[in-house]
Amino acid sequence: MSVFQIMSFIIIIISSVFLHTHSADNLYSAVMPQTVTALTGSCVQIPCTFTISHFKDKCNKAKSINGIWLKNKSKFADTDSLIVFNSSENIIRGFSDIEMTGDLSERNCTTVFYNLMKNHSDLYYFRLEMEPDVFKATFFLDQAKSTDSKKTVKITVIDSPQPLILKPTDLKEVMENTTVNLNCSAEAPCPKHPPTISWSNIPESAHITTQLQEKPDKTQSVFSHMTFKASYMDHRRNISCTATYPRNTPDDSTVKTTVMLRVLFPPKETRITINPSASVSVGTNVTLTCRSKASPSNDMNYTWYKRGQEMPIARGKKISFIVTNTVLYFCVVQNKYGSQSSAEIQLTVKVTDISQDMGPDRHSMPMIAGCVGGIVAVLTLSALGFCVRTRTKTHRGDNVGEKISSNQAQDETIDRNSTYANVLTVTNQGQQDL
Known part of the structure; x- marks a missing residue:
């Protein structure tokens, strides 16, 4: 390598270091x-x-x-x-x-x-x-x-707040007695005046915590966490989260989101309803309906039993029959998560009241009885009077004469007329009352 090449190489290295230092600076x-x-x-x-x-x-x-x-x-x-x-x-x-x-x-x-x-x-x-x-x-x-x-x-x-984020957004398969977690978050672009988050229509067992959180991009949001144990009474409950933003306007601004809670559970509150009533006469047509709460409700099975019989007597939500005697019934409801039996109900056969079958004339029976009694009493008194007078005439003897016989005949005539008058009066009275 020549001296010129070596010097060029050194200059390039020095220049590279200088440029790197300058750019790094x-x-x-x-x-x-x-x-x-x-x-x-x-x-x-x-x-x-x-x-x-x-x-x-x-x-x-x-x-x-x-x-x-x-x-x-x-x-x-x-x-x-x-x-x-x-x-x-x-x-x-x-x-x-x-x-x-x-x-x-x-x-x-x-x-x-x-x-x-x-x-x-x-x-x-x-x-x-x-x-x-x-x-x-x-x-x-x-x-x-x-x-x-x-x-x-x-x-x-x-002008209006951004939508809230509620997770999970759909609770389709929450089993009864399991713990549910709901998270609601609202943007907080102004951390000095953050929004307030409130929940509505929440279960009784709900526990809520709320805090201001920092997101990865360093912006902030208000985060509210709710936890509760799912109950069958919470099925189809609409739980809402609302954020209220304070600002320099006549009214605060709010935004709201709602989620429906779906709880899966076996039959609950199973009972029987009776139409027309539990106390009926022999020969009455009665309908029994088995009612229950369950989720899912589209695959429920209904089975009917009589007390003392192990085998079911019918299947289906309703049964109808003609009453012949007093019997105890109950139903059993089942879905994929379990079953429940209703309380027993008793159909009581009423005893027929004979007086009711007599119709409106039953009120005249006491009056008729009174009239008959009155007539019997009058006839009895007339007979006793006649006997007394006959005995008196016998004791007086034959010396009474024609005058006495004539008087006796007159008296007997009067007594007979008097008797007939009394009988007609009672009878008429009875007819008027009838």
Whole structure:
């Protein structure tokens, strides 16, 4: 190898090291979410961190470190660029307030924009200046990765909150007595005024915890976790999660989501209903219906039994028959998860009331009996009177004469007339009452 070639090789190596050192000395990048969604009348926090090569050395040289936010354009020197925030000059343009909550000396550029309106939706670029002339750059490119990777943030302002995330979204196969976990999360673009989460129509055994959580992109959300033990009484229960967002508007903004709880369980609350009633007359047609709660309910089997008989008497939800005697019945319901027997019911045969079969004339029976009794009494008294008078006439003898006989005849005539009069009166009275 000639001396010229050796010298050329050495120059190339030195140049390569110099270029590498120079480029390494100017490496910088920022990490922030690609987009954040804010609610009108509220605030939005942009989590932001940055990396600069030899940052500590630069901090020792710099007298001040300032953060700047530009809207729409990344070129700081352009005359039409809009600087909405500059910490060095305490500049805030187009916003009611902007606060840089991060510590720039710790490579934290987190910033909060307050009271956002729809016209604030745009691209925003962060710029760092370390004076005097130590470091100045706008973090619109990720120099450490690719020149095509833009590191800026897009703020989107909306009037209504984003939908809640409720997981799991469908509870199709929750077995009875198993533990259920429900998670509801709501975006919290303004962590200083986060939304509140509330649950409605929850099971009695529910336990709820709620906290503010940080997501991988450093934005935050409110996370609420509910756990409970599934009961058959919770089947088809609609459980709702609601997030309420405070903001500088007349009303708070709310968003709600609901999930239906489906519980699988064996038959419960099995019972028998009777039509027309449990107390019937012989020959009455009766229908018994077996009722029960179960899930699933489309594969339920019904079996009927009489007390004292091991073999079933019928199958199906309803049975109908004519009552002949007093009997005890019960039914058994079964699905794929189990079975349950109902309580026994007794069909009682009523004794027929004869007086009821006599119809409306049964009320006249006491009156008829009274009339007959009255007639018998009158006839008895008349007979006794006649006997007494006959005996008196015998004791007086034949000397009484024609006068006495005539009087006796008159008396007997009067007595007979009197008797007939009494019988007619009672009879008439009886006829009137009838």
